[in-house]
Amino acid sequence: MSDERVVLVDEAGRAIGTEAKATVHHAATPLHLAFSSYVVDPAGRVLLTQRAFGKPTWPGVWTNSCCGHPLPDEPVEHAVRRRLADELGIVVESADLVLPEFRYRAEMPTGVVENEICPVYRVWWTGDPTPNPAEVAAYRWVEWHELREVPDLSPWCLLQLDELSSPPAEWPIADPNRLPPAAQV
Template sequence: MELVVLLDEAGQAVGTADKATVHHEQTPLHLAFSAYVFDADNRFLLTRRALTKRTWPGVWTNSCCGHPGPGEGMRDTVTRRLKDELGLEAETIDLVLPRFRYRAVMPDGTVENEMCPVYRVTVSADPRPDAAEVDDFEWVDWPPRRELSPWATRQIPELEALGADPRNWPSGTDAELPPAAC
């Protein structure tokens, strides 16, 4: 059983829940992350979620997402999920949007409700996706120009506000994360 960390409105941990059962019409606020992966040529890794995913199956989105387990550090989570989902080793992991939060509702009523810090990651290899996580991928110019997941649609304007070149986005500090993520 994979656990997610439940949060209060201040970002404090208030418990855990089984990831397999947490996403429904009344999804509680929980901790997650999003990663935007770039290569040496500053291309962005766009991924398409597997068709078997519980939330937003088959939707194009940012490179990688996930949930830290109880007591797991955010960078450790990013490292773990990059390896599990995409077979990638990060060269750098930089926090760029420490306090991103969103809520989105799928057509079937399933809700995503997350405090979701956003990371910029650099890699030097092509992904080897796990088909249970990622259906397809493309290396594209930044910013991507296609319909994307609700969280990516909201994150990308905030990332663009940091500057046109992702290599120059300022890094945040762990002290800026929600308390449960520190």
């Protein structure tokens, strides 16, 4: 949606304004609030998605289950559940915060930059998703120990895996008070 806005943040993670999602990603992308989520089944497999080839950032790249941006004044956990439903047809009651302070900056070969404070969530779910083709080109369930072997993983996913070194069932639930101030709504 072209009028969707992302929350701009300062170095301390405090909200300092908003910008249209359609225009925020470029060579000098301002720091903004986002999220990543990992959908995990009872066997501990992780749902990976391939970003749609028409997406302006990282098209065709394999990544964690779902990424996105909370709307202004939207709790991040609500944004996670909203985007899982929109992108994958996955409806869940809750999402577990596992990396409240994750942050990264990555540059595409085209010069477009991702620059995000990006809390990470785990979601337990069983079944097969119903991907929105405008968001997801493909999906696959991957054993945790095989995840790093997947070619063409997004830079943020690789960085998150450095911090999520144990299997998903062992990820401790983080204190929401460690979220950046802009995410504490």
